[in-house]
Amino acid sequence: MQNKTEPVGVEYLKDRVVRLEDQARFTLDALELAASLGDFQVSISSLHEPTLLLHEAVSRAATITPFTAAAVYLVDEGTSDFYLAYSDQHDWNDRIEAAINLFIDSGMFSFALREGRPVVVHADDLQRRVLLHVLETSSRVRGMFIGVFPEDTKNLTAIEMALLSIVCKNCASSVEVFELYKCFRSGGEDVVAFSDSLPTGVLDIDESGRILFANKIAGKLLGSVAAPQKKHFIDFLVPEERDRVESLLISCFALGVPVREYQTETLARPQSTMRTQTVLETVEGRKVVTLHVTSLKRNGAIVMRGVLAPADEMVTGVAQTKAI
Missing domain, CATH: 3.30.450.40 (GAF domain)
Structure with a gap:
């Protein structure tokens, strides 16, 4: 009697292993796809x-x-x-x-x-x-x-x-980021008032990394009691993030600079726009944020215009899929 039921049990276990392998493979494929979306x-x-x-x-x-x-x-x-x-x-x-x-x-x-x-x-x-x-x-x-x-x-x-x-x-x-860039390109009589009405942090950074302009949301995210203008953006980051983000900012700035002033061997690959997550060090503690930066010409000079938002407002595919 035992010999007759044993093959059935083995076949059942084999089928179950195959189904679990297929399910695990599908989950991994889904996570990989989600990460790229x-x-x-x-x-x-x-x-x-x-x-x-x-x-x-x-x-x-x-x-x-x-x-x-x-x-x-x-x-x-x-x-x-x-x-x-x-x-x-x-x-x-x-x-x-x-x-x-x-x-x-x-x-x-x-x-x-x-x-x-x-x-x-x-x-x-x-x-x-x-x-x-x-x-x-x-x-x-x-x-x-x-x-x-x-x-x-x-x-x-x-x-x-x-x-x-x-x-x-x-x-x-x-689409929201596109609309922000569109508004900035079109200009306006009161850019400061418009920027302060936005639900996202906006800031301009010069070639040295100094903040030229920051709206109210950006100032709040940076945790600065005083206006963040004339301070360096890198100074608001945790120490372990400063070199990496500085390289990305210089790379973004480099597209608007003559080639002879740009040393490729010491910097990240030049790009017109970059998006990255980083960590701010503020009086309220550490904050994970997402930073969009693009190099633009402003009054004849190259500046980097950034859009700053809490990281949880920028959806990541892996986190969404893991929550299923």
């Missing part, structure tokens, strides 16, 4: 339209699950209305817009705005299921991602939905 490989400071940025977001979403058509709606900064900013299948534009109008009338669009996660709904006009995912940052709603599923497609897994959320959250953050 936040880096859109687009120099935001050089863009004058968000089309390339939105194309990259749609392409990343397609690596998670295929869509017959995908589109992105953005919020018009002047009217606060949603408009179709990008579509990867132009022959679907009219049908997508018609479906979105119906979703707005039925309240489904508003529901998706509040959810903050993927919402799948059937569109009668399209005879397809449609995915809606809000694009929002900690400060405001930036748009909506739209994905039209192929016919008879399977339901999304929890991991696939979480990965799509990572793409949408990083897309929203990138």
